[in-house]
Amino acid sequence: MIDLRSDTVTKPTEEMRQAMAQAEVGDDVYGDDPTVNKLQALAAEKLGFESALFTCSGTQANFIALISHCQRGDEYICGQQAHSYIYEGGGAAVFGSIQPQPIEFEADGSLAIDKISQKIKPDDIHCTRTKLVCLENTHSGKVLGLDYLKDVSNFAQEKKLAMHLDGARVFNASVKLGVDVKEISRHFDSVSVCLSKGLGAPIGSVLCGSKDFITEAARWRKVAGGGMRQAGIIAAAGIIAVSKEVQRLEDDHHNAEILAKGLAEIPQINIDMNQVQTNMVFAELTMNNVQQLADYLKQNNILINASNPIRLVTHKDVSSEDMRQVIEVIKGYFS
Ligand SMILES: *Cc1c(COP(=O)(O)O)cnc(C)c1O
Numbered sequence: 001m002i003d004l005r006s007d008t009v010t011k012p013t014e015e016m017r018q019a020m021a022q023a024e025v026g027d028d029v030y031g032d033d034p035t036v037n038k039l040q041a042l043a044a045e046k047l048g049f050e051s052a053l054f055t056c057s058g059t060q061a062n063f064i065a066l067i068s069h070c071q072r073g074d075e076y077i078c079g080q081q082a083h084s085y086i087y088e089g090g091g092a093a094v095f096g097s098i099q100p101q102p103i104e105f106e107a108d109g110s111l112a113i114d115k116i117s118q119k120i121k122p123d124d125i126h127c128t129r130t131k132l133v134c135l136e137n138t139h140s141g142k143v144l145g146l147d148y149l150k151d152v153s154n155f156a157q158e159k160k161l162a163m164h165l166d167g168a169r170v171f172n173a174s175v176k177l178g179v180d181v182k183e184i185s186r187h188f189d190s191v192s193v194c195l196s197k198g199l200g201a202p203i204g205s206v207l208c209g210s211k212d213f214i215t216e217a218a219r220w221r222k223v224a225g226g227g228m229r230q231a232g233i234i235a236a237a238g239i240i241a242v243s244k245e246v247q248r249l250e251d252d253h254h255n256a257e258i259l260a261k262g263l264a265e266i267p268q269i270n271i272d273m274n275q276v277q278t279n280m281v282f283a284e285l286t287m288n289n290v291q292q293l294a295d296y297l298k299q300n301n302i303l304i305n306a307s308n309p310i311r312l313v314t315h316k317d318v319s320s321e322d323m324r325q326v327i328e329v330i331k332g333y334f335s
Pocket of ligand 1: 056057058059060062083084136138166168169194196205
């Protein structure tokens with residue numbers, strides 16, 4: 001199967017499986033798991049923070065970040081289509097009594113500073129207290145510019161707002177820009193990173209921040225049922241993800257480009273090539289026959305999500321040869 005539904009479908013590498021089998025472990029709720037501690041130290045070092053916390057998922061990492069930054073009745077500003085707003089079950093509101101204030105994303109995946117500014121609530125008993133800006137990088141495969149990050153973090157500092165980055169795919173962004181990931185993360189008070197997407201680990205995310213912030217976050221992780229015991233078994237794969245799988249993301253970006261260029265030649269498909277920046281391709285069908293196409297592709301051992309536009313995601317378990325095959329099969333379908 002050539003599975004293009006997401007980069008979450010990646011299987012752990014052989015090296016990860018070996019490391020998992022041999023991982024030194026302890027009870028992480030006591031802070032005793034040397035492999036978890038090693039992963040946390042490594043993630044903190046790579047992203048340029050004092051501390052880091054291993055979490056079950058990206059959703060848990062974002063939730064813990066929001067609830068650690070904001071108190072009951074506070075508010076965070078995020079994108080209208082932000083993962084933390086629409087794809088995480090409203091956890092911050094449901095469990096945290098924190099109000100989201102969504103605003104439309106700009107076409108490049110940023111939140112316009114003037115739009116953020118307009119939504120900051122005045123100091124007034126009628127209003128929530130605006131505490132935090134939450135950005136996403138990459139957002140739908142799009143990379144935020146470093147100049148923008150500098151401007152928005154200066155603005156947030158001026159307004160005394162904290163900054164959180166949902167950096168599920170932040171390494172895709174750093175690889176695309178050809179910069180150390182710290183050039184991105186240094187603009188934020190906290191950053192969450194998924195180990196279980198393009199980086200190939202089976203489970204887990206890391207949340208990075210200051211020592212005090214992570215102490216608070218560890219408390220909320222326990223509340224959220226995320227206190228794991230001999231978690232070194234999975235953290236071992238995470239260590240390989242952050243230390244060895246980052247540069248490989250370049251291949252995924254290259255494959256997305258091959259796929260996008262090939263599909264763009266098909267008259268029934270529209271692709272905005274400006275949006276093809278990392279490992280995602282959004283292919284819009286001019287006719288709404290996407291379910292039929294998905295069924296046809298499945299018969300040809302290709303998996304996609306039947307949405308329009310179709311989001312196609314490249315990752316370590318698909319090759320450039322696979323991309324050529326997908327293009328041929330889709331061309332065959334339309335002819
Ligand atoms: C996948 C993803 C998450 C959450 O990750 P899970 O591990 O699936 O909970 C958060 N933000 C973004 C942008 C994501 O793509």
